[in-house]
Amino acid sequence: MAITAAMVKELREITGAGMMDCKKALNETNGNMEEAIEYLRKHGQAKAEKKAGRIAAEGLVGAHVENDKLASIVEVNSETDFVAQTDDFKDFVAAVAEQAKKTGCTDIEAFMDEEWLAEPGKTVREALTAKIAVIGENLNIRRFEKVVSEGAIVSYIHGGGRIGVLVDADTDVVNDEIRTALRNVAMQVAAMSPVYVSRDEVSQEYIDKETEILKAQAKEEDPNKPDNIIEKMIVGRLNKQLKEVCLLDQVYVQDSDLTVGQYIDKVAKDNNANIKIAKFIRFETGEGLEKKSDDFAAEVAAQLG
Structure with a gap:
């Protein structure tokens, strides 16, 4: 298929690889974006496996926790950061988080159609439409999650609402020291962006895919390297990667002598408690x-000739 400048632009934004490398990867994979990302990683040209698409929309993340046991987290978007920082918008995000904490819905469409608790008689969608009319900017309730816990939930909001985290722990003791520890873990999640709580959550499919990519990278570095040496390299690199994506294996940012798992075990011992991180959002x-869209696609097209 024909490789367009827009496709090259998208792949470059996702991977951070050079423009010509992106064009070659798309040509080699017949324009398949996922295969092109893997191609670049295998050949060591992807600087980082970023999320697909730039983090560019404005708005806020809000969270509510009630009595340690019930919580919600929401993202509401606006067109500009100026609007996101107004009291009117912040109050609306807080009301959406309160709604999400009490909702029985699990998907955003059903959530938008339920009654708006802050003003009975209208739906959440109608409340959003009314707020758009008042603020004069397009707004969107993008996503939400509700968590009910047998143990304790804590929230952490970073950067005035740029990042929000909920951490749910199974614990038989709930006190201020344990709440503080869980909030420290939430700060870790905000800063280090883990994907899983522990290795128990990592699928064999993920292991197999990453092993294949690491093997290709090792071959690219030295085609003559013996297979037994490559296998040992892969084990080491995969283990290092899992320590980065699994929360409990990450180095605890407030004490580099401990992993997050070891930190939680220490807090549990100090409080004569059993603590297990159940999930994070x-x-x-x-x-x-x-x-x-800016003019970058045109710039790429001009350079590609």
Whole structure:
């Protein structure tokens, strides 16, 4: 298929690879974006496996926690950061988070159609439409999650609402020290963006795919390297990668002598408690969304000739 400048632009934004490398990867994979990303990673040309699409939309993440046991987290988008920082918008995000904490819905469409608790008689969608009319900017309730816990939930909001995190822990003791520890873990999630709680959550499909990519990278570095040496390299590199994506294996940012798992074990011992991180949710404003298109595609087209 024909490789367009827009396709090259998108792949470059996702991977951080050079423009000509992106064009070659798309040609080699017949324009398949996922295969092109893997091609670049295998050949060591992708600087980072970024999320598909720039984090560009404005807005806020809001969260509510009630009595340690019930919580919600929401993302509401606006067109500009100026609007996102107004009290009117912040109050609306807080009301959406309160709605999400009490909702029985699990998907955004059903959520939008339920009754708006802050003003009975209208739906959440109608409340949003009314707010758009008042603020004069397009707004969007993008996503939400509700968490009910047997143990304890904490929230952490970073950057005035740019990132929001909920951490849910199974614990038989709930006190201020344990709440503080869980909030520290939430700060870790905000800063380090883990994908899984522990290695137990990592699928064999993920392991197989990453092993294949690491093997291709090793071959690219030295085609003559013996297979047994490559296998040892892959084990080491995969283990290092899992330590980055699994929360409990990450180095604890407030004490580099401990992993997050070891930190939680220490807090549990100090409080004569049993603590297990059950799940975390991390929302980042505008994750995967793009701002209005700029002239970069035209620039790419000109350079590609």
